[in-house]
Amino acid sequence: MTDPEATDPDASDPEQSETAASQTAEGDAGLALERTSLSWTRTAISFAALGGVVLKENVITGLIVLAVVPLVWRLGRPPRSGSPPGGLPTVGGRRIRLITVSIVGVSLLSLLVAVLGPSVPGALHR
């Protein structure tokens, strides 16, 4: 039999409960940072995959896309700075804007390759 007081959060010491909650929050914040960092890494890998596909069709454009990969990976690394009251996180906002611009640029390059580049019909069958 378990002691009901041991499992009931309301029945425990409020000070201990607050400390436990604080530790949990800190732990979660740490994992959130790690998950976000991994998410940046996955995004960099996605850029690499796109670069590989483009490289097959157009070497220069593919190399341009691949050059974005270390940039994206690096963007996921900088220390988080606090944001000013009422504003968005300064560093975060700039990073997010850079990623958006990169994706739009890469999309436009891919569009040019798709429309103007020489296609390899049936390449999947070879």
Next chain:
Amino acid sequence: MSRSGRFAAWWPGGATDPEEGHEPDPRFTFANERTFLAWSRTALALVVAGLGIVQLLPPFPGVPIGRHLLGVPLIVLGAVLAIVAYGEWVRNQRALRRGDPLPRSVMPWILGATIAGMAIISAIVLLVSALR
């Protein structure tokens, strides 16, 4: 909201009083960032799919522009999705700072409608190709 006001609401700090709001819980900020990154990867996947269709698929007999008809909209959707994802990130971050309810996302609607449209176009291209 006016058109310029709507644009300003998408730009960080553009429509926000510097004295307004407070730093949100970092976990929420990170979650918002991860959501943006997930949409970014979706956008990149669409670009890869579009490029693959145009460059790698064999031509559809009787439909010379069939591959472009399927691939180009996917690439364009990738670019659009990246821009809209940025706008969503800004709106969510602003709502978090102000303690407002999170705004409803239009991204699933855009993606769902476009995929449905692409499915219809694909079916038409395949049918026309099969009949010729």
